Amino acid sequence: MSIVYLNGEYIPKEKAFVSVDDRGFLFGDGIYEVTAAYRGRLFRWGQHLARMNRGLSAIRIAFDATPLEEVHLGLLRDNGLEQAPVSYVYAQVTRGVAPRTHQFPASPVSPTVYLFAGEYHRPPRERWEQGFKSVTVHDQRWARVDLKTIQLLPNVLSKQAAVDHGVDEVVNVKDGMAIEGALNNFFTVFGDTVVTHPSSNQILAGVSRQVVLELCGKLGFPMESRAITVEEMFQADEAFHTGTLTEVKPCVEVDGRPIGTGKVGPVTRALFDAFLEETERTGSGS
Helix, strand or coil: CCEEEECCEEEEHHHCCCCCCEHHHHHCCEEEEEEEEECCEECCHHHHHHHHHHHHHHCCCCCCCCCHHHHHHHHHHHCCCCCCCCEEEEEEEECCECCCCCCCCCCCCCCEEEEEEEECCCCCHHHHCCCEEEEEEECCCCCCCCCCECCCHHHHHHHHHHHHCCCCEEEEEECCEEEECCCCEEEEEECCEEEECCCCCCCCCCHHHHHHHHHHHHHCCCEEECCEEHHHHCCCCEEEEEECCCEEEEEEEECCEECCCCCCCHHHHHHHHHHHHHHHHHHHCC
16 A cells, blocks of 8 residues: 655545645746655665755745655655665645636635655666667747746657657657656767757756766766757767666657667766766765
């Protein structure tokens, strides 16, 4: 039986209900965050918290997510995930329940706060070493992709495009530029130089993206923060996606065309191994 958190209560998931007048249901008016945990220890919680509070402030929901750290840990405990190799907690805050009007409610309402936890099963290393395939899609997302809002229909359609094409991921393309995935960031590698799209309103600057940038510095890989064209992407030696439950995921083919040799490259492999070491330190408490 799964235990979730809803508006101050830990309850069985089958007993959790929200109003049909909730603005998250009616408008997608809310913010969410997904935080990984390694053996029950939250990974980079401070960065996830900062991003969530930034989003809440930007769309003017009066809620401080800081106390949710204890809720995250409580859900991991209550769902028997404290020793799971990799798990996650999903947190969502909507503006709350109010009569349906596009503008904010005339009278203050309490935000709806919902969290749940689950276990993530990392692909076996043998599967990872085969690499993963992507397809390009036109980026239809709104102008504030940097805010992690729950209005994710364009992302849903992008991910379904991957399914329809029988591949694993997508590369969102806007104005001829390869920007990021449907639910993760995107990197290319030229020689040993790692390139990713600059932080802006066009991407959601991921926590795992930041970890990888830090690891590039530690491993001595030069880094560039710049936009690349689709054609330049096809000239790259390597490519990979990063995300909370993506970790470091090698991209060996896009639109049926190989990236580099069409195999997982040495820079991607080194960054993934370093990423795993970083998570192992979190899981061991060091």
